[in-house]
Amino acid sequence: MSGEPGDFDMSAAWIRRSQGDLKAFMEGFAARLEGAVPGRVSVERKRDGLFAKTSHVVKVAVQMESMLYNLALAGSEVSASRTKVVRGVALKSEHMAVPEWLKALHRDIQALAEHAGAARNVIYDFLLS
Numbered sequence: 001m002s003g004e005p006g007d008f009d010m011s012a013a014w015i016r017r018s019q020g021d022l023k024a025f026m027e028g029f030a031a032r033l034e035g036a037v038p039g040r041v042s043v044e045r046k047r048d049g050l051f052a053k054t055s056h057v058v059k060v061a062v063q064m065e066s067m068l069y070n071l072a073l074a075g076s077e078v079s080a081s082r083t084k085v086v087r088g089v090a091l092k093s094e095h096m097a098v099p100e101w102l103k104a105l106h107r108d109i110q111a112l113a114e115h116a117g118a119a120r121n122v123i124y125d126f127l128l129s
Helices: 005-036 098-128
Strands: 041-047 055-063 067-074 077-086 089-096
Touching: 005 041, 005 055, 005 067, 005 077, 067 098, 077 098, 089 098
Parallel strands: none
Antiparallel strands: 041 055, 055 067, 067 077, 077 089
């Protein structure tokens, strides 16, 4: 710390703000993934209270070819993990930092898109030949 009394207050304010934004981040992230890779995303929600009509996202799971990506919100923390899955059996699970997790998920989604594009091109060429 630099010793200024305002630095602590500013840091504490940023922490409070980021914790409030986590629910909104999870909602937006879940909606975007559901639209981007339909059929591969499952979203778990939790009611905001016993009699509340509202709920919020607590877990997002994305099933790729050989990896299952999980992003979970527990209280004021977001945890990310990736599990290697072969023939429906989870072999290895690893916890990751959220930025690393996002990069790995992005790479797998890109690979899926490239594969789908290549398959589309082959079918297109076949139909036109």
